[in-house]
Amino acid sequence: GYPERVRGLIVLAASPRLSTQGLAFNYVARHSITNDAHFLGGNYYGQKQQPDGGLGIARMLGHITYLSETSMARKFGRRLQDRAALGYSFDIEFEVESYLNYQAQAFSERFDANSYLYITKAMDYYDAAARYGDGDLVAAAARAQGEWLVASFTSDWLYTPGNCRELVAALTANGKPVTYVDVESSYGHDAFLLEVETVDRMVRGFLDSLAPLGRHHG
Structure with a gap:
């Protein structure tokens, strides 16, 4: 991959690996x-x-x-x-x-x-920790670049807020710039598609805040 080419990353209702x-x-x-x-x-x-x-x-x-x-x-x-x-x-x-x-x-x-x-x-098969950190998600996140927005949804039981926070914790442990939002919603995993106004406001705010490419933290 080419992480140096990435200015910002938005992770909605997803996690570093699928749960059991x-x-x-x-x-x-x-x-x-x-x-x-x-x-x-x-x-x-x-x-x-x-x-x-x-x-x-x-x-x-x-x-x-x-x-x-x-x-x-x-x-x-x-x-x-x-x-x-x-x-x-x-x-x-x-x-x-x-x-x-x-x-x-x-x-x-x-x-x-x-x-x-x-x-x-x-x-x-996708497992970020196994692929990039020999099983250690913190080690895998060390190579991450760009600024991150990670969002979970309270009623999502496919990619739970806890799953999403694992990624946030790994990025934070490496001093990576990450914003985390846990959106209150009753729609389950579909919330990232149905909470249109909330997601729109969140994504627009993040994109507007991005530093120019090459000037991000890390």
């Missing part, structure tokens, strides 16, 4: 794809049937991790979908089920299953 829980979610998602009868070891291109079922399940699981209990309760509660009473069947009965089913179908129409496998694997 994140690894687990990604594995289940990949498992649903590779065990789809139409996956064919990844050689499904040109086939009439695609591994849409497995990819859809992966999308539903992933989408749940992007939300929070509060946001799901507010958006769906336990409301029924197009019915006045429980049907006591395995059909879609609750609004949240209908929503996840829609997400699965829409995603399968526009995304490739193999791509999903490789993207999640790349997320699993």
